[in-house]
Amino acid sequence: MDCVFCKIIKNEIKSEKIYEDEDVICIRDINPQAPIHILIIPKKHIEKLYQTDEIELLGKMLKIACLMAEKEKIKESGFRIVINTNRNAGQSVEHIHFHLLGGRVMLWPPG
Numbered sequence: 001m002d003c004v005f006c007k008i009i010k011n012e013i014k015s016e017k018i019y020e021d022e023d024v025i026c027i028r029d030i031n032p033q034a035p036i037h038i039l040i041i042p043k044k045h046i047e048k049l050y051q052t053d054e055i056e057l058l059g060k061m062l063k064i065a066c067l068m069a070e071k072e073k074i075k076e077s078g079f080r081i082v083i084n085t086n087r088n089a090g091q092s093v094e095h096i097h098f099h100l101l102g103g104r105v106m107l108w109p110p111g
Contacts, residue, residue, distance in 0.1 A: 005041050005095040018071075023057060024064055026100075035103030036072045036079070040065050047094045049085045065100045074102030082110075 007013040009025055018038065019026035029037040040061050046052045062081065069075045079102035084090040 003045060003095050004093055005097065006045055009041070009043050019064065019068060024061055026064065026068055029099070033099075034101040034106075036069075036074050036101065038065075038068050038072070038100040040068070040098040040100060042096065046096045048091075049083055049096050052096070061098055065098055068100055069102060072100075072102065078102065078106070080106050080110075 004013060008015045008027065015030075016028040017025055018028065023044070024040060024042055026038050026040050029039055042054075042057055042061060044054075044057070046054070052058070065079075065081050066075070069079045079100060082099040082101065083096070084092075084099075085096075
């Protein structure tokens with residue numbers, strides 16, 4: 001598989017991993033859109049959010065995002081979790097992942 005996230009998971013591509021367990025990794029985004037920009041990525045390759053019924057995995061990813069927000073000291077000031085699905089929404093890697101953004105004031109509406 002030629003997926004960049006799968007290669008990161010297999011340590012074929014270097015990344016700044018800040019969390020890892022049997023199901024999920026968290027890395028710092030190489031093109032951050034906020035002072036804190038962490039990607040929460042399932043180890044299982046799932047291309048689109050609507051292609052999975054793995055509610056437990058998705059819930060675990062949200063919980064880990066909250067743990068990362070606490071670790072990065074943005075839990076109290078506020079953070080945003082973004083899931084892009086398909087090209088028009090900004091999904092550039094065909095492997096679902098959550099963006100944890102914080103450390104600055106977020107505007108609404110986004111993008």
